[in-house]
Every structure is written in structure tokens, then in C-alpha cells.
Amino acid sequence: MRYLFAISILCLHIHSYAQCVVDESYSLNPEGPYQIGDVVTVNYTLNSFYQLNTNWVIAFQINLGNGWTNLNPTSAPINTNINNALGNGYWIWDLENTFPSGLEFGPGFRFINTSWDDYWWLQGSPNWGSSSTGPLSFSFDVTVNESCTPEDLYISINVYGDCQTGGWNNGDCCSDTALVNYDDSLFVYSNLNSGLDTSVIYCQESGNFNLFDLLGDNVQNDGFWTPSLAQGYLGQFNPSINTPQEYIYTVSDECNTDSTSVFLSLDNTESQPTVELQLCDNDTIVSLYNALNLNNTSGIWQGTSSLSSGYQGFFNPQEQQIGLYTYTVLNENDCQQSYPLDVSIIEENINAGSDYELEICIDDPGVNFYELIGNPDINGIWSPSLNSGYFGFFDPSANLSGDYTYTLSGECDTYQSQVNVNVIEVIPPPIVTN
Numbered sequence: 001m002r003y004l005f006a007i008s009i010l011c012l013h014i015h016s017y018a019q020c021v022v023d024e025s026y027s028l029n030p031e032g033p034y035q036i037g038d039v040v041t042v043n044y045t046l047n048s049f050y051q052l053n054t055n056w057v058i059a060f061q062i063n064l065g066n067g068w069t070n071l072n073p074t075s076a077p078i079n080t081n082i083n084n085a086l087g088n089g090y091w092i093w094d095l096e097n098t099f100p101s102g103l104e105f106g107p108g109f110r111f112i113n114t115s116w117d118d119y120w121w122l123q124g125s126p127n128w129g130s131s132s133t134g135p136l137s138f139s140f141d142v143t144v145n146e147s148c149t150p151e152d153l154y155i156s157i158n159v160y161g162d163c164q165t166g167g168w169n170n171g172d173c174c175s176d177t178a179l180v181n182y183d184d185s186l187f188v189y190s191n192l193n194s195g196l197d198t199s200v201i202y203c204q205e206s207g208n209f210n211l212f213d214l215l216g217d218n219v220q221n222d223g224f225w226t227p228s229l230a231q232g233y234l235g236q237f238n239p240s241i242n243t244p245q246e247y248i249y250t251v252s253d254e255c256n257t258d259s260t261s262v263f264l265s266l267d268n269t270e271s272q273p274t275v276e277l278q279l280c281d282n283d284t285i286v287s288l289y290n291a292l293n294l295n296n297t298s299g300i301w302q303g304t305s306s307l308s309s310g311y312q313g314f315f316n317p318q319e320q321q322i323g324l325y326t327y328t329v330l331n332e333n334d335c336q337q338s339y340p341l342d343v344s345i346i347e348e349n350i351n352a353g354s355d356y357e358l359e360i361c362i363d364d365p366g367v368n369f370y371e372l373i374g375n376p377d378i379n380g381i382w383s384p385s386l387n388s389g390y391f392g393f394f395d396p397s398a399n400l401s402g403d404y405t406y407t408l409s410g411e412c413d414t415y416q417s418q419v420n421v422n423v424i425e426v427i428p429p430p431i432v433t434n
Contacts, residue, residue, distance in 0.1 A: 020055055021159045023047035024179045032184055034153060038144045041074065042181055044157055045137040055161040055168060056087055058129030059099075060138065062108040063178060065152030067186045070143040076109055077136040087131020089113040091138075100127055100166030108157075109138055127167035129160075148255030150188050155181040192258035194251045195219040199263040202239060203335035211235035211247055211262045219260075223251035237264065267335040274324075274340040279317050280412030281345050288313035288325055292339050299329035299339075315343060351376040352408045352415035359422045366395040369404055369419045376417065380408045396423045 029041045049057045064071060073093045082088060089112045096106040113128045130136075145151065156178035162168035164176065195215025202209070211225065212234045221233045226248045229235040235247065244266045250259045277291045288301065289312050297311045303325030307313040313327065322343045331337045353373030360367070369382065369392035382392040383405045392406065401423045408415045 020050040020057070020161055021046060021176060021179075022050055024157075024159075026157070026179065026181045028155075028182060032153070032182060034144045034184075034186065036144050036146050036186070036188075039070075039141055040144070041139060041141050042155060043137070043139045044179075044181070046134050046159060048134045049132075049136070049159070049161075051083070051131070051133055055163045056084075056129035056131050057136065057159055058111045058113075058127070058162055058165050058167060059105055059160040060109045060136075061105060061158035061160060061178075062140065063154070063156045063158065064142060065154035065185075067145055067147065067151030067153040068142040068155070069145040070141070071107055072141045073109070073138070074141055075137070075139045077138045079111070079130050079132050080136070081132045081134065082130075083133060084131035086115040086128060087113070088115040089130060091130075099160075099164075101164060103160070103165055105160070105165075125167055127162070127165055129162050129165075129167060144186060146254075147186060147188055151186045153182060153184050153186050155183075157181065188255065190253070190256040190258065192251050192253060192256055193219055194223060194249050194258040194260040197261045199265070201265050201267050201333045201335070202237075202244070203267050203333070204239070204269065205336050206239050208236055208238050211237055211249070211264075214262055215249060215260055219249075220251045223249050225249055235262075239266075267331070267333045269331060269335055269337050272337070272339045274342050277341055277343050278346045278411075279315070279322075279343065281317050282412060283317050285314050285316045288315050288341055288343070289327065291341060292327060294327070294339060296329045299327045302326050302328065303343075317345060346410075346412050348410040348412060348415075350408050350410050350415045352380065353406055353417035355417050356419045357422075358419055359424060360394075360396045361424045361426055362396050363426055364396050366393055368393055369406065372419055373406055373417045376406065377408055380406045382406055392419075394419075394421065399423070 025045045025047065027043045029043070030038070034040065044060070046057070060077070062071070076091045076093065079089060079091065091109045091111055094106055094108065094110040097110055098104055111130045113126055116125050116128065142155070144153065158176050158178045160176060198214050200214060210231065211229065212219065212221070223233050225235040229237060229242065229247065235249065244264045246261055246263045248259050248261055250257055252258070275291055277288065279286065288307065299311055301307045301313040304323035305320040307315060307320065307325070313325065322345055325341050325343060327339045327341065328336050353376030356372040358372060368388065369386065370390055378390050380390045382390070384402070386392040386394060386399070386404065392404065394404070401421050404419045404421060406417050
């Protein structure tokens with residue numbers, strides 16, 4: 001009965017309770033931390049509720065952070081251990097209720113007192129709680145809500161007594177501190193993987209290649225490229241069609257996007273000037289590599305004929321064809337760097353004249369051998385030497401009979417003609433006297 005007021009006062013002087021709740025416990029299954037979609041069962045037990053005949057437990061208020069949804073009761077308290085006939089009743093699940101004190105309640109379990117309208121109805125009230133001191137247990141499920149931002153997953157439970165709801169106007173524990181079951185936040189993270197930023201220098205001779213292969217490991221294959229490329233997520237790059245620039249690969253989900261940059265640039269290999277190599281057709285084997293003045297022996301030769309000895313590129317004018325040969329190496333970007341070399345045979349076209357046979361009398365006037373051999377190219381040398389330089393002035397009275405050679409020297413050979421001279425001495429006839 002709720003009329004032992006003097007005894008209550010005496011107890012209050014002996015005990016100072018911050019709240020009537022004694023020995024609460026709970027469990028969470030599963031335990032946190034949680035991810036979107038997790039369903040968590042909360043089991044709660046109030047082992048004891050301190051009573052002074054002025055304050056009975058009347059409600060369990062469930063407080064949830066914004067990160068929870070789908071609150072669903074799975075078991076309700078049982079009104080056990082009745083200490084007072086006026087404390088009979090049952091527990092209901094209620095989403096919203098306003099108690100006489102103005103306290104807004106819900107969601108949670110609320111006690112419906114059924115004793116007030118019996119024999120004791122004049123003393124009773126439907127806003128009285130349960131006279132049970134415990135244990136009182138219940139459970140409910142909650143689900144982690146879908147969210148694109150971090151949300152509060154706070155869970156706590158308040159135990160309300162009559163004096164808080166207006167069912168009774170006195171009591172030593174009319175303020176209740178909530179039991180915090182869980183106090184954390186949903187960490188919304190993105191497991192999107194668009195790869196790693198990279199830059200690539202490609203070669204003029206490169207074939208088609210996929211940019212997706214440049215992004216690294218475990219990259220999602222449901223993204224797209226900007227600007228667009230062939231082959232969908234593979235991002236096939238065609239050097240003959242596509243432009244060297246930045247390409248962006250993007251993946252997304254309901255909340256986030258993740259992008260990765262691939263910056264493509266074309267190798268700026270400079271064209272090398274063509275080296276001109278002129279050979280004589282009577283030359284021996286020469287190394288084309290030595291003609292390049294290059295310090296890189298890793299290249300290969302290509303041209304109008306195959307060459308021997310690897311990087312040396314031996315060329316034999318009697319075997320290989322003249323023409324353009326190219327020595328190709330890989331530069332620091334693994335792109336081909338070519339060094340062209342044009343091989344030609346020297347065409348001298350030197351005219352040294354024609355051989356000539358000359359008979360001349362010792363008393364004849366002198367002649368220029370140059371005119372006798374057909375006016376060849378000038379500036380040749382006569383051997384034995386003659387006056388007048390390349391004209392080769394021959395004085396029969398001073399020069400002897402024999403072979404006189406006219407020589408012109410070219411880059412590849414010497415060219416000659418001869419004048420064979422026979423100087424005739426004139427023997428005068430004897431003088432006859434009478």
C-alpha cells in the first residue's frame with residue numbers, strides 16, 4: 001500500500017539514492033563496431049528497483065542515435081515479484097505516450113496498471129507502475145541504417161518511476177540516469193578502388209595498350225574513362241587515334257566516387273640527321289657503327305642488305321647494296337631512337353686522257369703532251385717531270401725519249417695516261433767535194 005509516508009521519510013534520511021535503479025545489465029549481439037545493415041539484438045535486465053512505496057517502475061525508455069533503424073521488440077518484461085496488489089498489470093510496447101507529468105515517452109516498454117479499477121480503484125491510478133522490484137528483462141533488435149555520412153549509433157535505456165511520470169508526487173529517486181548500452185558512431189568508409197595515379201610516356205611505334213593495366217592491383221572493373229576510350233573499363237589507347245593527355249578512371253557507389261589519373265605523353269625523340277658515308281668500290285670491309293660517332297652498342301641494324309657482326313654493322317662494297325641503313329637503340333623511355341646512315345659509292349669520273357705514241361725529230365719544235373692525250377682533266381702531274389706544269393711541254397732538243405706518264409689522283413684511285421716518245425736524231429749527209 002502507498003500510505004507509509006512516515007516510513008519513507010525515515011528511509012530517505014538513512015539512504016541517499018541518486019536513482020532507484022540497482023544493478024542493471026545488458027548484452028549486445030553481435031558486439032560492435034558495426035557496419036551498414038548489421039542487425040543487433042539488445043538484451044536488458046533490471047535486477048532490482050528500490051521502492052519506498054512512493055515510486056514504482058512504470059516504463060523503460062529506449063534512446064537510439066540516428067544511425068539505427070528498424071527498432072523491433074523481441075521480448076517484453078514480465079510483471080514478476082508483485083509486492084503490492086495495486087501493482088498488478090502488464091507491459092506493452094509503445095511508440096509514443098505523454099504521461100500526466102508531461103514527460104514524453106517512446107519508444108519502449110510501458111506498464112499498464114490494471115489494479116486501480118478493482119476494489120481499490122478509489123486509491124489507484126492507471127499511471128501507477130509495477131510493484132515488482134525485479135528482475136525485469138526485455139530485448140529488442142535494431143538495424144544499422146544505410147548512410148553516406150557518419151551516424152550516431154548511441155543506445156541507452158532510461159528506467160522511469162511513478163514520480164517522473166506523475167503517477168506519484170513524491171520519492172527519493174525521481175531522476176534517472178540512463179544506462180548507456182553502446183556509444184559509438186558508424187564509420188562510413190569507402191572500399192572503392194580506382195587505382196593509383198600514374199604518368200606514362202609512350203612511344204611513336206607503340207601499339208594499342210590498355211590504361212586499366214597501369215592502375216595497379218585490385219582495381220574495380222566497373223568504372224569509366226574520361227575522355228572516353230575504346231573497350232569500356234579497359235580504356236584501350238590507340239596512339240594513332242587518341243591524344244596524349246590526362247585520362248581519368250572513375251568508380252562509384254551509392255555514396256562516394258573515387259577517381260585516378262593516368263597522364264599520357266608522347267616520347268619526344270628527336271629525329272637524328274642522316275649521316276652520309278661515301279665509300280670507294282674498291283674499299284675493304286668498313287664498320288658503319290664507327291661512322292655514327294655513337295656510344296651505344298645495344299642497337300640493331302636494318303637496311304637494304306643484312307649486315308654482319310652485330311652492332312658493328314660491317315659493310316662490304318663488293319657484297320652489300322648501297323642505300324639507307326638505320327641503327328636503332330632504346331632511349332631512357334624504352335622508345336626507339338634511330339640513327340640513319342646513307343651509304344653510297346664515290347663516282348669520280350676522272351679523265352686522265354689517252355695514251356699516245358710520238359716520234360719527233362731532235363730539231364723539231366717542242367710540243368705540249370697535254371694536247372696530245374686529248375685535253376684531259378687539268379692539274380695532273382707528269383712523270384718524268386716536264387716544264388709548264390700539267391701541259392707537259394716537251395723539248396726534243398732537251399728531253400729524252402721514253403715513257404711520260406700523266407697522273408690524276410682521286411679519292412679512291414689514281415688515273416694515268418702515257419706518251420711514248422721517240423726522239424730522232426738527224427744525221428746530216430756528208431759534204432761531198434769535187
